[in-house]
Structures are given as C-alpha cells and as structure tokens.
Amino acid sequence: MIIEKKSKISPKGLFISFEGPEGSGKTTQMALLKKYFESRARNCVVTREPGGTEVGENLRKIVKYHTGNEPIYDETEVLLFAASRAQHVRNLIIPAMKNGSIVLCDRFMDSTTAYQGYARKLNLEFINELNRFACCGCIPDMTILLDINPKTGFERTKDRPSESKSSDRIEAESLEFHKLVREAFIKIAADNPERIKTVSAENARELIHFQIVELVNNAFGPF
Ligand SMILES: Nc1ncnc2c1ncn2[C@@H]1O[C@H](COP(=O)(O)OP(=O)(O)OP(=O)(O)O)[C@@H](O)[C@H]1O
Numbered sequence: 001m002i003i004e005k006k007s008k009i010s011p012k013g014l015f016i017s018f019e020g021p022e023g024s025g026k027t028t029q030m031a032l033l034k035k036y037f038e039s040r041a042r043n044c045v046v047t048r049e050p051g052g053t054e055v056g057e058n059l060r061k062i063v064k065y066h067t068g069n070e071p072i073y074d075e076t077e078v079l080l081f082a083a084s085r086a087q088h089v090r091n092l093i094i095p096a097m098k099n100g101s102i103v104l105c106d107r108f109m110d111s112t113t114a115y116q117g118y119a120r121k122l123n124l125e126f127i128n129e130l131n132r133f134a135c136c137g138c139i140p141d142m143t144i145l146l147d148i149n150p151k152t153g154f155e156r157t158k159d160r161p162s163e164s165k166s167s168d169r170i171e172a173e174s175l176e177f178h179k180l181v182r183e184a185f186i187k188i189a190a191d192n193p194e195r196i197k198t199v200s201a202e203n204a205r206e207l208i209h210f211q212i213v214e215l216v217n218n219a220f221g222p223f
C-alpha cells in the first residue's frame with residue numbers, strides 16, 4: 001500500500017512482508033509463494049532487509065557481519081536499518097509496485113520495532129517515527145508473521161551454510177533476546193490485526209504455504 005494523495009500506482013501492485021524469528025521459514029515460504037504467483041502469471045519480486053539494493057546490501061554487511069574491536073552501538077544499528085529501508089522503498093519497492101508487481105519482502109519495518117525497539121529497548125515512539133520517515137508511506141498491504149519458538153528456529157538453521165564466514169551479530173544474541181523478539185512480534189501483530197496475519201511456523205512447510213495462499217487470496221484474490 002502506498003499512501004499518496006494523487007497515486008499513480010497500478011492497483012495491481014501488492015506489497016507483502018514476512019516477519020518472524022530466525023529460522024521461522026521466511027525464505028522458504030517466500031520462495032513457495034513466489035512460485036505460486038508466477039504459476040498464475042503474476043510478476044513477483046523477492047527482496048530482503050537489510051538489503052535489496054546496492055546500498056542496502058552494503059549496509060547489510062556492516063549491520064550483520066561487522067567484526068573487530070569497534071562496537072556498533074544500538075543507536076547506530078537502528079539508523080543503519082532505517083537507511084537501508086529508505087533506499088529500498090524508493091529504489092526498488094515503489095518502482096516494482098508501480099509496474100504492477102507483487103513484492104515479497106523478507107523482514108521490513110516490524111523487525112525494527114521488534115529487535116531495536118522491544119528487544120534492544122530503544123525508544124518506541126522514535127522508532128515508529130523513524131519507520132514512517134524511511135517508508136515514506138509505503139507500508140505492506142499484508143504482513144505474514146511466522147511464529148515459532150526461537151529454540152526450534154535455531155535448531156533448524158544450525159546446519160545451514162552462513163551468508164558470511166563471520167557470524168551474524170544479531171543472530172548471535174542470547175536466547176533471552178530472541179524470546180523478547182518473539183514476544184514483541186506477537187504484540188505488534190495484536191496491535192495491527194488488519195495488516196499482520198500470524199501463522200504457526202511449527203507446522204509442515206506445505207501446510208504453512210497453504211495457509212498463506214488462503215490468507216492472500218481472501219484479502220486480495222482470487223489469484
Ligand atoms: N515448516 C518447516 N519445518 C521444518 N523445517 C523447515 C520448515 N520451513 C523451513 N524449514 C527449514 O528450516 C531452515 C530455516 O528456514 P528458512 O531459511 O526459510 O528460515 P528464515 O526465517 O528465512 O531464517 P533466517 O531468519 O535465518 O533468514 C531451513 O533449513 C529450512 O529448510
């Protein structure tokens with residue numbers, strides 16, 4: 001959804017974000033949903049945060065894989081995520097939606113609220129304002145929250161090849177931190193019942209996919 005007074009956006013463009021703890025199956029479900037849309041001749045763009053643009057992918061390297069003695073402060077971290085989002089929305093998401101594409105985004109503004117707001121305990125009002133500033137009115141039409149016990153999520157990811165040789169700074173946080181993140185997502189979903197749909201990620205892949213297809217068709221279909 002793009003909130004603009006004189007919108008020139010094709011009504012067919014759709015923006016769906018996927019949220020949830022590490023290992024909840026976001027990448028898996030996005031790939032299945034992309035296949036589903038493409039089988040129905042819909043153009044579908046899969047992207048991620050932080051990242052999705054050249055600038056965003058550079059920021060991703062810093063925010064996730066920075067090593068060395070110099071710490072990344074929580075305040076710096078939240079601004080890096082916001083910078084990636086600002087670039088992503090303007091350079092990729094809005095143009096894709098203007099073309100009538102369906103954009104599937106792996107993490108978006110709710111991750112900032114959950115990780116940097118609730119789990120890192122930065123000021124939530126500021127984070128909401130920062131999200132508004134970065135998104136410039138481009139908020140997801142639907143957000144799928146894949147809910148999972150973080151322990152189960154981590155067990156699923158432990159054999160997976162890492163994106164980088166150095167470990168992911170945020171993934172490496174304590175289990176307590178990730179429990180806070182899960183609780184935060186549940187709270188954010190309760191606060192946004194129209195937009196955010198929660199699906200249990202502990203079921204089989206095919207069942208989760210079926211539930212997501214149903215949610216999307218009920219809201220925007222038939223596809
Ligand atoms: N429903 C499921 N049941 C069991 N295993 C699953 C399920 N969905 C995905 N997996 C497996 O769990 C692992 C994590 O899945 P995936 O990479 O899709 O999660 P993710 O949410 O994208 O993780 P991350 O937050 O680390 O990017 C993968 O090895 C995947 O094959």
Ligand SMILES: [Mg+2]
Pocket residue numbers: 026027028106
């Ligand atoms: Mg993933």
